[in-house]
Amino acid sequence: MGTSLLPSEKKSLKxxxxxxxxxxxxxxxxxxxxxxxxxxxxxFSNLRPKLNxxxxxxxxxxxxxxxxxxxxxxxPRFSNFKSAIYDADxxxxxxxxxxxxxxxxxxxxxxxxxxHFIKVLDEYYLGTKYLVIEIDDDxxxxxxxxxxxxxxxxxxxxxxxxxxxxxxxxxxxxxxxSYMLLDNFIKDTTHELNTPISxxxxxxxxxxxTKLDExxxxxxxxxxxxxxxxxxxxxxxxxxxxxKKINSKIQKLNLKAxxxxxxxxxNILAKSKRVSFILNLDENVYINADAKKISKxxxxxxxxxxKYNRVGGKIYITLKDRxxxxxxxxxxxxxxxxxxxxxxxKRFNKSEGGFGIGLNIVYMIAKEFNIDIDIxxxxxxxxxxxxxx
Amino acid sequence: xxxxxxxxxxxxxxxxxxVYEKNCVKCHKNGPSLKKIYFDYLLKYSSEKxxxxxxxxxxxxxTIKNSIMPKSYIKxxxxxxxxxxxxxxxxxxxDIYWKKFTIKGKxx
Numbered sequence: 001m002g003t004s005l006l007p008s009e010k011k012s013l014k015x016x017x018x019x020x021x022x023x024x025x026x027x028x029x030x031x032x033x034x035x036x037x038x039x040x041x042x043x044f045s046n047l048r049p050k051l052n053x054x055x056x057x058x059x060x061x062x063x064x065x066x067x068x069x070x071x072x073x074x075x076p077r078f079s080n081f082k083s084a085i086y087d088a089d090x091x092x093x094x095x096x097x098x099x100x101x102x103x104x105x106x107x108x109x110x111x112x113x114x115x116h117f118i119k120v121l122d123e124y125y126l127g128t129k130y131l132v133i134e135i136d137d138d139x140x141x142x143x144x145x146x147x148x149x150x151x152x153x154x155x156x157x158x159x160x161x162x163x164x165x166x167x168x169x170x171x172x173x174x175x176x177x178s179y180m181l182l183d184n185f186i187k188d189t190t191h192e193l194n195t196p197i198s199x200x201x202x203x204x205x206x207x208x209x210t211k212l213d214e215x216x217x218x219x220x221x222x223x224x225x226x227x228x229x230x231x232x233x234x235x236x237x238x239x240x241x242x243x244k245k246i247n248s249k250i251q252k253l254n255l256k257a258x259x260x261x262x263x264x265x266x267n268i269l270a271k272s273k274r275v276s277f278i279l280n281l282d283e284n285v286y287i288n289a290d291a292k293k294i295s296k297x298x299x300x301x302x303x304x305x306x307k308y309n310r311v312g313g314k315i316y317i318t319l320k321d322r323x324x325x326x327x328x329x330x331x332x333x334x335x336x337x338x339x340x341x342x343x344x345x346k347r348f349n350k351s352e353g354g355f356g357i358g359l360n361i362v363y364m365i366a367k368e369f370n371i372d373i374d375i376x377x378x379x380x381x382x383x384x385x386x387x388x389x
Numbered sequence: 390x391x392x393x394x395x396x397x398x399x400x401x402x403x404x405x406x407x408v409y410e411k412n413c414v415k416c417h418k419n420g421p422s423l424k425k426i427y428f429d430y431l432l433k434y435s436s437e438k439x440x441x442x443x444x445x446x447x448x449x450x451x452t453i454k455n456s457i458m459p460k461s462y463i464k465x466x467x468x469x470x471x472x473x474x475x476x477x478x479x480x481x482x483x484d485i486y487w488k489k490f491t492i493k494g495k496x497x
Contacts, residue, residue, distance in 0.1 A: 065496075069428050073496045088435035094496040124435040126492055 009175060016171060017164070024160040031156075032149045039145040044108045047115065047135075051108070054081050054133045055119035066125035081135045085128040093127055097134045104130055113137050183241075190237045197234055200227045225269050232299060236357055239296060248290035248368065255319055256281045258291070262298045263317070266306060274312045275305075281319040287389055289369040297365045300358040301326045301385055308383070327384040333377040341375060408478050409485035421458065427490040429457045437487060444483050448472040 061076040075094055084095030108117050117133040204224045209217050263277050305315045305328040313329040341359055366373050377383040417423045434440040447455045451468045472479055
């Protein structure tokens with residue numbers, strides 16, 4: 001038997017995987033940023049001695065210019081770097097650097113493809129407090145850093161992927177186990193059910209009820225209802241057990257005839273609860289599907305409408321073009337529970353019997369034939385199941 | 390005749406010279422070089438705003454502590470006298486002084 005996940009479990013598995021992926025990516029981004037900053041700082045500290053030497057050369061020349069008392073004002077120019085001088089109020093005195101927007105808050109920083117180094121002078125030659133040295137950044141370190149980030153990032157993602165895979169398996173194991181247990185139990189009991197039910201039903205059918213007195217007739221009727229309920233349950237369970245093995249025989253089904261037949265089948269059960277059917281069925285409404293499966297779908301919806309109806313309630317069945325509504329006047333389902341309604345083994349009303357597989361079967365059959373299911377329910381008012389195809 | 394005319398023009402120019410010429414240059418001609426003092430201020434105070442503020446502070450209240458001159462010079466000649474110029478005139482004189490020696494725009 002298949003152990004596919006229920007929608008609610010799929011949802012929690014998805015949430016877990018989403019959280020896991022997001023966390024992995026956050027760790028990757030943070031790690032990459034830390035590594036990038038570390039590499040940048042390393043590059044800065046490698047450059048610092050060279051930049052200090054450049055600054056010294058400019059300072060020596062500034063001293064000469066200053067000592068000439070303005071007679072010699074030829075600013076030094078070097079091929080391997082550019083420089084600029086600023087006073088204590090950050091006003092430019094002279095600059096060979098194109099970028100006028102210089103920031104003084106850090107000693108060294110990367111500005112686009114350039115590196116700016118700020119040297120604070122002890123003596124303000126020509127009023128210079130801040131000497132700015134600009135050099136080109138060949139970005140070799142950056143390429144190296146990106147290469148490493150890509151390589152180690154991929155290894156990390158692969159590693160996290162494996163861990164995620166094992167965590168998911170761990171996550172699913174208890175669920176799978178509980179399903180296997182329940183499925184196996186159902187499988188074992190189902191086989192033992194068929195023969196006695198068939199015997200009971202066959203024998204009841206041979207009884208001529210007209211010859212019986214009223215009291216006995218009622219008793220026989222009750223036995224028939226009970227046997228049919230078990231028979232339905234048996235068929236549901238068989239369907240679930242073989243759900244992937246049953247091949248559909250698609251044919252054009254006259255739904256009005258089919259509904260009438262199924263209503264007729266459930267009449268005794270409905271009468272026992274004094275539930276009456278109100279049918280509003282259009283002629284010539286068809287669906288291309290498997291007759292047995294659609295019967296099963298209808299059986300489940302009708303039996304639910306009876307089961308969860310109040311005594312003396314009504315069931316409205318409306319059939320229009322590509323539209324079928326089965327509405328009861330029963331207990332209804334609360335808003336929180338409506339999303340989980342198609343989960344297998346889910347029962348909202350513990351007072352009624354059953355394994356909670358009926359609507360799961362409805363869901364599977366509807367999915368196979370592309371039928372949309374819309375459930376509208378109000379507690380203590382009733383439930384309406386609308387099928388559109 | 391021409392010589393007399395030139396002398397008159399020069400005399401007028403001197404007597405009508407600006408506040409800096411009249412109040413600063415006049416004495417510093419024979420005292421410490423104004424250019425050297427300008428560069429000393431620049432070396433210590435850096436920016437235009439700070440240099441001008443330091444000059445005004447000194448000129449309004451000259452002390453050994455806020456003088457830019459070397460200790461040996463002060464020992465020998467003492468500290469200059471307090472300025473008699475009004476704040477506006479003092480500011481005007483210093484502005485002219487700054488403009489005269491500023492290196493901004495002159496660096497090549």
